Amino acid sequence: xxxxxxxxxxxxxxxxxxxxxxxxxxxxxxxxxxxxxxxxxxxxxxxxxxxxxxxxxxxxxxxxxxxxxxxxxxxxxxxxxxxxxxxxxxxxxxxxxxxxxxxxxxxxxxxxxxxxxxxxxxxxxxxxxxxxxxxxxxxxxxxxxxxx
Amino acid sequence: xxxxxxxxxxxxxxxxxxxxxxxxxxxxxxxxxxxxxxxxxxxxxxxxxxxxxxxxxxxxxxxxxxxxxxxxxxxxxxxxxxxxxxxxxxxxxxxxxxxxxxxxxxxxxxxxxxxxxxxxxxxxxxxxxxxxxxxxxxxxxxxxxxxxxxxxxxxxxxxxxxxxxxxxxxxxxxxxxxxxxxxxxxxxxxxxxxxxxxxxxxxxxxxxxxxxxxxxxxxxxxxxxxxxxxxxxxxxxxxxxxxxxxxxxxxxxxxxxxxxxxxxxxxxxxxxxxxxxxxxxxxxxxxxxxxxxxxxxxxxxxxxxxxxxxxxxxxxxxxxxxxxxxxxxxxxxxxxxxxx
Numbered sequence: 001x002x003x004x005x006x007x008x009x010x011x012x013x014x015x016x017x018x019x020x021x022x023x024x025x026x027x028x029x030x031x032x033x034x035x036x037x038x039x040x041x042x043x044x045x046x047x048x049x050x051x052x053x054x055x056x057x058x059x060x061x062x063x064x065x066x067x068x069x070x071x072x073x074x075x076x077x078x079x080x081x082x083x084x085x086x087x088x089x090x091x092x093x094x095x096x097x098x099x100x101x102x103x104x105x106x107x108x109x110x111x112x113x114x115x116x117x118x119x120x121x122x123x124x125x126x127x128x129x130x131x132x133x134x135x136x137x138x139x140x141x142x143x144x145x146x147x148x
Numbered sequence: 149x150x151x152x153x154x155x156x157x158x159x160x161x162x163x164x165x166x167x168x169x170x171x172x173x174x175x176x177x178x179x180x181x182x183x184x185x186x187x188x189x190x191x192x193x194x195x196x197x198x199x200x201x202x203x204x205x206x207x208x209x210x211x212x213x214x215x216x217x218x219x220x221x222x223x224x225x226x227x228x229x230x231x232x233x234x235x236x237x238x239x240x241x242x243x244x245x246x247x248x249x250x251x252x253x254x255x256x257x258x259x260x261x262x263x264x265x266x267x268x269x270x271x272x273x274x275x276x277x278x279x280x281x282x283x284x285x286x287x288x289x290x291x292x293x294x295x296x297x298x299x300x301x302x303x304x305x306x307x308x309x310x311x312x313x314x315x316x317x318x319x320x321x322x323x324x325x326x327x328x329x330x331x332x333x334x335x336x337x338x339x340x341x342x343x344x345x346x347x348x349x350x351x352x353x354x355x356x357x358x359x360x361x362x363x364x365x366x367x368x369x370x371x372x373x374x375x376x377x378x379x380x381x382x383x384x385x386x387x388x389x390x391x392x393x394x395x396x397x398x399x400x401x402x403x404x405x406x407x408x409x410x411x412x413x414x415x416x417x418x419x420x421x422x423x424x425x426x427x428x429x430x431x432x433x434x435x436x437x438x439x440x441x442x443x444x445x446x447x448x449x450x451x452x453x454x455x456x457x458x459x460x461x462x463x464x465x466x467x468x469x470x471x472x473x474x475x476x477x478x479x480x481x482x483x484x485x486x487x488x
Contacts, residue, residue: 004396004399004400007343007344008344010343010344010345010357011343011344011345013392014345014350014353014388014392017353017388017391017392018309018310018350018353018388019309019310019388020309021306021308021309026306074302074304075302077302079302079304080301080302080303080304080305081304082304083303083304083305083306084304084305084306084307084422086304087305087306090304091304091305096304099302099303099304100303102302103299103300103301103302103303103304104300104303106300106302107295107300107301107302108295108300110199110200110201110202124299124300124303
């Protein structure tokens with residue numbers, strides 16, 4: 001273009017022209033929905049404890065139920081609307097992790113069960129798993145060495 | 149210099165082709181937008197009876213092609229060329245949608261500028277005496293585009309305010325050597341412009357400099373001014389790109405604010421339909437032109453239109469590799485009367 005500004009000037013001009021996300025509103029929504037998801041988890045946890053399950057069992061069962069709910073709501077086309085409203089509030093809890101695996105599985109079903117669902121299922125959750133597991137191994141080694 | 153060239157990037161057609169027929173088919177969301185009354189057909193759901201979104205998008209192209217012919221009273225045997233492209237990898241919507249058309253085919257890719265690119269080439273083919281009738285057609289589909297360029301549909305994410313919503317729809321035109329108009333008189337072919345914007349969620353800002361470049365070059369090449377037109381329409385700059393475009397064109401001495409609009413801004417009600425900065429995609433400029441603009445040209449509300457479809461020439465790979473977004477804009481000057 002007949003340049004009236006350099007690329008740098010244009011980029012800062014664009015930054016000025018582009019509205020920011022409504023952080024205050026997003027944080028509030030994330031807090032409310034994220035909190036609500038945690039309350040549901042806590043409720044299930046309390047019920048299980050009342051039924052006499054031990055702490056370790058309760059932790060596993062609550063995770064399983066929350067993952068199931070996340071997957072179910074994804075399949076019912078509800079979780080994406082929830083995510084649009086709540087942002088990090090529905091991404092951070094374990095239900096969001098289920099959503100990140102089920103949504104590509106649904107999306108790539110048209111490419112078949114092997115190259116579609118199978119290969120693409122972890123396209124979003126994959127990095128979380130790789131670096132999550134790697135970090136836990138590093139943390140484990142450090143813990144092991146410190147204990148010596 | 150070749151006799152039909154004008155200035156740096158423009159050609160003046162000596163036998164201006166007529167746009168003799170158009171058709172537009174859009175998705176359900178577009179069918180609830182402000183321009184819903186101008187489209188030929190609104191599909192009820194995004195799959196449209198097909199097994200995948202890609203197949204549905206091919207069907208959009210196929211049905212739009214038939215509709216163009218049907219409205220013009222022509223058969224596919226009378227069409228010399230069809231020029232088409234879309235957003236999907238290897239342009240499968242166009243290639244598969246037109247594989248049964250039995251018409252010589254040029255596949256083109258200009259991202260969201262594809263409709264203006266194909267109309268430019270089509271108009272030159274007709275003007276050059278290489279064809280009597282050429283169909284130019286493009287499509288985009290929200291779901292197939294999201295799948296290829298962004299995230300799975302059911303993933304719960306938030307979009308930033310600058311993000312745009314890919315239009316589900318297909319629009320196309322029939323260009324004929326003989327016809328009563330509206331006529332394509334000038335074509336200004338855009339250059340690739342890259343001002344270093346890297347944010348794939350702010351494509352309006354990435355494409356605006358390309359649109360500005362083409363608009364200003366068009367004025368300089370042809371000697372036209374904003375007063376020569378009653379509508380200057382860009383393809384899919386969206387709300388942010390639109391503001392940038394007006395300001396930067398003004399900086400170069402042309403005030404287009406009163407007669408300028410953008411298809412991406414027009415096609416959705418941004419507030420009610422939650423489309424952030426507006427519509428985008430090949431189908432955006434194509435359906436707004438084939439639906440709204442053509443009908444306004446035919447009923448005489450519009451007489452002189454400068455149509456500039458804009459394209460962001462990125463790919464998911466280039467974005468992941470941290471590249472900026474090269475952009476392009478192709479302009480077509482359209483008039484209802486040749487005696488001016």
